Amino acid sequence: MTAGLPQPEEVPGFEEIPEPVPVQGPRSARTAAAAVVATAVLVIGGALLYDVIAVRTGHQARPWRAKLAHELATRHLDDPWVLTGAGIAVLLGVWLCVLAFTPGMRRWLPLRQEGAVIDRSGVAALITARAEELPGVDSVAVRVRQNRTRVTVTGAADPAGVQRALRAELARIPLAGPNQLDVRAHRPGRHH
Numbered sequence: 001m002t003a004g005l006p007q008p009e010e011v012p013g014f015e016e017i018p019e020p021v022p023v024q025g026p027r028s029a030r031t032a033a034a035a036v037v038a039t040a041v042l043v044i045g046g047a048l049l050y051d052v053i054a055v056r057t058g059h060q061a062r063p064w065r066a067k068l069a070h071e072l073a074t075r076h077l078d079d080p081w082v083l084t085g086a087g088i089a090v091l092l093g094v095w096l097c098v099l100a101f102t103p104g105m106r107r108w109l110p111l112r113q114e115g116a117v118i119d120r121s122g123v124a125a126l127i128t129a130r131a132e133e134l135p136g137v138d139s140v141a142v143r144v145r146q147n148r149t150r151v152t153v154t155g156a157a158d159p160a161g162v163q164r165a166l167r168a169e170l171a172r173i174p175l176a177g178p179n180q181l182d183v184r185a186h187r188p189g190r191h192h
Helices: 030-056 063-074 080-101 120-133 159-172
Strands: 108-110 117-119 137-144 148-155 180-186
Touching: 030 080, 108 120, 117 120, 120 137, 120 148, 120 159, 148 159, 159 180
Parallel strands: 148 180
Antiparallel strands: 108 117, 137 148
16 A cells, blocks of 8 residues: 555545345246256266267177167057157157246346346336336337347437436336346437
């Protein structure tokens, strides 16, 4: 330290800014299912690949693979074991399709408070309500994404004023991560 300079703690009004704590967004229930399926595929695929490579390099096939190949070659389609295996495969496929098409947690944005979240449509509603209060705004379209909020305003409103007001409104929402605001203003009667 240079002699004669005051320590930061001695400066009136000094506040030490804490390091930002990374807040994790909510986890979807499908995350565990995806991890289980990925692990099973890697283990089974790795075992099969290892055995195929071993056979190609002149070694004998593992007994389990030889037995499985023999069973698949000799059993008929109406065999109860084949029907049971097919039923399990169908149920697993339907379960994976349901997990793939159900909405995940991407519509939720994490807030600064641990475990708290807000729906993107709620953020869009707050921004829309604030924009509609501004003079000269005829219509508003808001699209909220994970890191960016895009607002399209139609009307004779001052774009800089709209930007300031909406930036202040977005700052009131205690989002955990940064969310960039992109405001586009269109005057009535202009064609793009």
